[in-house]
Amino acid sequence: MQAFDLHLHTKIFSDCSFIEPAELIQRAVQLGLRGIALTEHGVRWPDEKFDELRRLADPHGLILINGQEILASSPRNGMEGEFLVFGVRKSMVGSFSAGELVERVHGEGGIVIAAHPYKLSRGGKHHYYGAGNLIYELSLDALELCHPGHNERAMAKVRKAMEDLGLPGTGSSDAHKVFEVGSFVTLFANEIRGEEDFIREIRRGRIEARKNPFNP
Template sequence: MTTWSRADIHVHTRYSDGHSSVAQVLEYADHIGLHVVAITDHDTIDGALEARRMARGFNVEVIVGEEVSTADGHLLVLFLERALPPGRPAPETIAAAHEQGALCIVAHPFDWLVSSFGDALIRHCGGEHPAWRIDGVEVFNASLPFPGMNARASLVTAALGLPACGGSDAHHFSTVGLGYTLFPGTSADDLRQAIIRGEVRAGGRAWTAGHYAAVAGLRARRSLARAARIVTRPMRPRRVA
C-alpha cells in the first residue's frame, strides 16, 4: 500500500516578509506531522539554507526554495543551491532554475493582489513554448482571500495538463501546513519525483480571519518599528561651505 505524505511548498520566514524564525517554522511543521517543508522566502535562500542546517533536529525534511519575483509574476523555485535574482523575465528565471536541476512552480497565478502570472499561464505554459516549461502550478494557496482565485487556477491547470500543487504561503508559523501538496512517499526526493511524474494533489483549508488579523498586526508592528528607527537615526551635520 502506497504511503501518501504532506509537503508545504510555500513558506516564508523572517528572512523576507515572514514573522517567524526558522526554528519556529520547523518546530511547528514537525508538530503537525509534515514530512517535507520548502522555505521559499522572497528573492533569497538564506532562510532556507539555515533551515536545512537546522533540520537534523526535527522530523521534517527541508527543501531549499525561493519565491522569485520575476518580471512576469511570482515563481516558486524548489531544490535550489544558488539564489536566483529577481526582476528577470520568467523564461530566463525558468532556464536558470532548470540549469541547477530545480523545479519551477507558478505561485498563486490568479491572485490579482500581488504580482502573479495570470493570463500568461494560459498563453505560454501549456507546452507549446519551451522557454516557459514550468513543472507545476500552485492551485491551492491557503492565504488567498477569495476562493475563486484558487478555483480558476485549478481549472486552468487541469486544462493545461500540469501538476497541481498546494502551499500555505505561511507568513507566521501558525499557518504552516494549512495548504499542502500530497505525494506518494515520505521524502523530499519522493516529492520531487512525484511532481515530475505529475502524481501530486493539492489540499488544505484557507487562513481564518484570526490568521489574517494576526499577520496584519505583526506587519503593522514591523512597519512602526522601521519608522521608529528612521526617526531616531542620528542626523549627520551638514558641512557649511
Template sequence: MYKLDLHAHTRFFHWNEGEPTRFDPVGASLLGGVARRRDLDGVALTNHDYYRPYDHDSSLATIPGIEVSTTRGHVLVVGPDPPADTEPEELTPEAVVEMAHDRGCAAIMAHPYRNSTVSEGDAELDAVEINGKHPQRQSRVRKLAESLDLPLVGGSDAHYPFEVGRAHTMVDAEEPTPEAVVEAIRDGRVGPRVDDRLSNRVLHEVYQRVHEHKGHV
C-alpha cells in the same frame, strides 16, 4: 505518501525582502515546530529572492527553495540546488524555469491570481500552486492548471508559523528528499490539500481584504 508545505517563509514580515536577516533561523525553527504539530512531513523554505540553509530537526524534511520575483509575478523554485540569490523583477519566468531545470529543481507558478501574469507567458513550468491565502480561488486555479496540462500543488505561503500547513501538498514518493519531490512534481504524483478549519477561514478573509486594499489582484 508525504504531506509537504511547498511554500513557507522564515520571516514574520515583508520588510527587507531579498536579503537574509538574523531572525531567519528563529523563523525556520518555529516553522518546523508548527509543521510537526500539524503532522506535516516537511516544509519548503521559499523566502523572497534568496535561499539559505538552516539547521533543523532531522524528523522533518526541509526542502530547499526560493520564491523568485520575476518580471511577471512570483515563481517558486524548489529542489536540491536553488539559487542563493536572485534580483527582484529582473528575470523573466522563462529564464527562471530554465535556471530551475538546470539546477535539478521544479518551477511552480505561485498564487497565479495575485499580482501575476505568469500564466499568460510561455514559461514551461512544472506545476501550479493553490495558495493558502487564497483558497477561495481553487476553482479558477484548477481550471488554469487543466488548461496548461500541469499538476497542482499546495502551499501555505506562511509568513507566520501558525499559518504553516493551511494549504499543503500530498507527494507520492518513496522518501521526501528534494530530488524525489522534484521527480514527483514533474510526474504529476502530487495533489493539493486545503485545511478549512474556522481559524483558517477567518484568516483567508483577512488576507483577501489586505490584498484588495493593496491592489493585488
C-alpha cells in the same frame, strides 16, 4: 500520503515574516507534516545555515527542502508574477523575465511552480500578484492551486489551467505567521526522503493539493 507545506517564509530572510525557524520546525512537527520547504523572497538559504536547521528537524524525521520565491519582470510586461524555485543550488540574483527564469532553472535541473498565479492585487496596474494568464506561455512544472490568496474563482482558473496544460496543482500556506503553517498542503503519494524525490514527484504530478487538512 505525506503532507508538505512547500511555500514558507521565515523572518531570517523575509522581512515580511514573523516566523522564527525553530518555531516553524516545532509547529510542522506538531502538525504531523512530513516536510516543509523554505521559499524566502529572492533568497535561498546558504547551505551551512540550512544544515543548522536540518539538525533541528532531523531528530523528528521532518524533511526540509531549500527553495526560493522569485519575482519575475520584463520590459514588455513589467511584473510577471512570483515563482517557487526548487533544485537550484544558489540564490537567483538579478532580473529575469518569467520565461528566462524557467529556462534557467530547467537548465540547472530544477523545477518552477507558479506561486498564487491568480491572487488578486490590491489595485495598481497589475491585475495579479501571480503570473495570471502568462502561465499559459511558460513551461512550468506545477501551479499553486490551494493558497490563502486564492478564492474559489481563482482556484477555478487554476484548475482550468491545470487541465489545459496537463500540470499538477500544489497547496501551501505561504505562511508569514506561525499559526498559518500547514493551513494548505501538498500531499505526496510516494515516500519523500529528500530534494531529489520531492522534485521528481512534483514533476511527475504524483501530488494533490489540500485545503485545511488539519481543520476541515
